[in-house]
Amino acid sequence: MFSLNVAGGEAGVDTIDLETAAMHHVMEIGLANTIKHKTELPCGAVATRGAVMIGKGVPTDFRLMQDPLHAEFNAGASARLDPTYRPVNVYDSEGKVVAGPPDTFRVGFEPCDNCQDWLATQPGIKRVAFILSRVDLANKGLVKPHPETIFERVERLGFPYTVEQLQDEELRGIGLSILDHVQRNPKTEVVTIKADPLKAILSNLRRKPVSTVLLPARRFA
Numbered sequence: 001m002f003s004l005n006v007a008g009g010e011a012g013v014d015t016i017d018l019e020t021a022a023m024h025h026v027m028e029i030g031l032a033n034t035i036k037h038k039t040e041l042p043c044g045a046v047a048t049r050g051a052v053m054i055g056k057g058v059p060t061d062f063r064l065m066q067d068p069l070h071a072e073f074n075a076g077a078s079a080r081l082d083p084t085y086r087p088v089n090v091y092d093s094e095g096k097v098v099a100g101p102p103d104t105f106r107v108g109f110e111p112c113d114n115c116q117d118w119l120a121t122q123p124g125i126k127r128v129a130f131i132l133s134r135v136d137l138a139n140k141g142l143v144k145p146h147p148e149t150i151f152e153r154v155e156r157l158g159f160p161y162t163v164e165q166l167q168d169e170e171l172r173g174i175g176l177s178i179l180d181h182v183q184r185n186p187k188t189e190v191v192t193i194k195a196d197p198l199k200a201i202l203s204n205l206r207r208k209p210v211s212t213v214l215l216p217a218r219r220f221a
C-alpha cells in the first residue's frame with residue numbers, strides 16, 4: 001500500500017489535499033507515459049480507498065495491442081494487486097476500514113463509454129472524478145465527439161457512482177497545455193508528440209510539492 005503523504009502523514013491528509021495530490025499524480029504519470037512510450041494519450045488514473053492510494057495506471061492499449069487497457073482499467077488491476085485489496089471492506093475492532101476495494105477513481109480525461117461500463121462493475125466504487133472533458137479532447141482533434149456526456153450516460157444507465165469534473169483551473173490549464181503538444185491520427189490512432197515542451201511541463205509538475213511527495217513507480221505506471 002502506498003499513502004498520499006501530503007500534509008505530514010496519512011492521518012493529516014484532508015480531502016482537498018488528497019484530491020489535489022491525486023490529480024497532480026494522475027497528470028504526472030499520464031504525461032510521463034506519453035513521453036516515454038510516445039504511443040498513448042497523456043491520461044493517468046489513480047484508485048483510492050479513503051485517503052490511501054491503492055492503485056494507479058496509465059493506458060497501455062496501443063503498445064500492447066490490447067483494447068480495454070485504458071488508464072482506469074490498469075489502475076483497477078493495480079489496486080487488485082495491493083495487499084489490502086478485498087472486494088468488500090474489512091473493518092478493525094474500532095470500525096476503521098483496513099482493507100477493501102477502491103471507492104474513488106480519478107482520471108485525467110472523461111472516461112470513455114467502455115471504461116464507464118467497466119467502472120460500473122467494480123465493487124465498492126462510489127465516485128469518478130476527471131479533469132478534462134471529452135469535448136476538451138475533441139476540440140483538440142484527439143477523439144471523436146460523443147452526443148452524450150458521461151453525466152447523462154451514467155444517469156441514463158443508473159450506474160452506481162457519482163461523476164465529477166473537477167473545477168480546478170490550474171490543473172485544467174496544465175492539462176490543456178499538454179494537449180497542445182499531442183496529436184493523434186484519427187484513422188490510425190497513432191499518437192505523435194512534441195517531446196521537449198512536454199518534458200518541460202512534466203518537470204514543472206514534478207516541482208510542485210504535492211506531486212513530489214507521491215509514490216514510487218509501480219506496476220502499470
Ligand SMILES: [Zn+2]
Binds near residue numbers: 070072111113114115
Ligand atoms: Zn476508456
